[in-house]
Amino acid sequence: MAKVNFYLKEPTGKSETLIYLFFHYKGARLKYSTGETILPKFWNEENQRASISLKGSSEINGLIDRIEEGIKKIYREGLTYGKDITNVYLKEKLDEELNDTGKAVKTFFDYFNEFTEVQKSFKTYRTIQKYNTLKSHLLQFQSKKVYNLSFEKIDIRFNELFTAFCITDLNLVNNSIAKYIKTLKTFLHWATDRGYNKSLSFVKFKAKERDADIIYLTEDELFTLYNKDLSKNIALDKVRDTFCFGCFTGLRYSDITRVTKENVKGGEINFISEKTTEKLSIPLNEYSEAILKKYNYSLPVISNQKTNEHLKELGKLAELDEPIMITRFKGAEEIQVTKPKYEFIGTHTARRTFVTLSLEKGMRPEIVMSITGHKEYNTFKKYIKITNKVKNIDMKRIWNKESSLLAVI
Numbered sequence: 001m002a003k004v005n006f007y008l009k010e011p012t013g014k015s016e017t018l019i020y021l022f023f024h025y026k027g028a029r030l031k032y033s034t035g036e037t038i039l040p041k042f043w044n045e046e047n048q049r050a051s052i053s054l055k056g057s058s059e060i061n062g063l064i065d066r067i068e069e070g071i072k073k074i075y076r077e078g079l080t081y082g083k084d085i086t087n088v089y090l091k092e093k094l095d096e097e098l099n100d101t102g103k104a105v106k107t108f109f110d111y112f113n114e115f116t117e118v119q120k121s122f123k124t125y126r127t128i129q130k131y132n133t134l135k136s137h138l139l140q141f142q143s144k145k146v147y148n149l150s151f152e153k154i155d156i157r158f159n160e161l162f163t164a165f166c167i168t169d170l171n172l173v174n175n176s177i178a179k180y181i182k183t184l185k186t187f188l189h190w191a192t193d194r195g196y197n198k199s200l201s202f203v204k205f206k207a208k209e210r211d212a213d214i215i216y217l218t219e220d221e222l223f224t225l226y227n228k229d230l231s232k233n234i235a236l237d238k239v240r241d242t243f244c245f246g247c248f249t250g251l252r253y254s255d256i257t258r259v260t261k262e263n264v265k266g267g268e269i270n271f272i273s274e275k276t277t278e279k280l281s282i283p284l285n286e287y288s289e290a291i292l293k294k295y296n297y298s299l300p301v302i303s304n305q306k307t308n309e310h311l312k313e314l315g316k317l318a319e320l321d322e323p324i325m326i327t328r329f330k331g332a333e334e335i336q337v338t339k340p341k342y343e344f345i346g347t348h349t350a351r352r353t354f355v356t357l358s359l360e361k362g363m364r365p366e367i368v369m370s371i372t373g374h375k376e377y378n379t380f381k382k383y384i385k386i387t388n389k390v391k392n393i394d395m396k397r398i399w400n401k402e403s404s405l406l407a408v409i
Helices: 057-080 087-100 108-119 125-144 156-168 174-193 219-226 234-249 286-294 304-317 347-360 365-372 377-384 389-399 404-408
Strands: 003-008 017-025 028-038 268-272 279-283 323-330 333-340
Touching: 003 057, 017 057, 028 057, 028 087, 057 087, 057 108, 108 125, 108 174, 125 156, 125 174, 156 174, 174 323, 219 234, 219 347, 234 286, 234 304, 234 347, 279 365, 304 347, 347 365, 365 377
Parallel strands: none
Antiparallel strands: 003 017, 017 028, 268 279, 323 333
């Protein structure tokens, strides 16, 4: 069985030394200089790569990955086509791959970078951020678990190891892990469609998410916040108005930041959603319209992070302090956290509040979805599970004493 290793020429020296490839096959050994040098103190003997603490380590490791993938590819093809595999044959082919043709063997992360660059043309900034975060997690996994990633190694064992790494090393909960697995599968499908990936083990990866606890404001809480006198704190007043605007329209915070007077015509906000690139038409009500007019149709938005900080302060001022318990799962561990409600309020709470209160007031789900831009019912239905109030309202509306059905009976 062929085996690849990388060693330093002078592993105990004080100056830079060459990195060598040693390729063992059929009782023979090829020694091949990578042409790259490194100080021994920056060499990680365990994973045979440059330490991430070294500036430029990604370039060195990228070259090493290319050489490893290259020699494996050359050896496999040699066996497949019945070549006389010798050191001379391997060296010539590897030189050809890396130098003579100017064509370097691409690594797993080279393909991932290509995927990300292609997606930038039609995916949102937040989606690209998600791809970059996944790449960062994969690089950490590769370094800490000494698991040099390639398409061939993305198998069931990888899925188990990476999931365990996300739980124990990255401290991620199951829903977050599921999202990263889904993102990885999206990349692998892309790579498979283009002939880069031949292994289909990834299609068996499971990435089921549990319904997360949804935090929203009740109608009383919303109007308590909306009517709170904040004339002595202009900064909080602006954050409150921007947040309430989201509660009255269902807009994502990223879209609220883009509302202008030109977007508002005929009592509606019309523009393309930043996240989904879908065209949205959101009818204004008296509350959302009043907020827009207060700021001459230019809402005083600040960064998402700062807004979230101020919202917790606002919630505390408005005494939105009902104890709330949320449940998350990390592996088999159930984690329950109880805090005052204001601790859980963020910009995302506004959109959830709009959906929940609209349903409670009797707005049909398909109308709410057309306003919020939800395309898939499975994504939207989590809101319907939030409260029994919707069921109670409809039960009374359909089965009260004045029901025509009961009157006939």
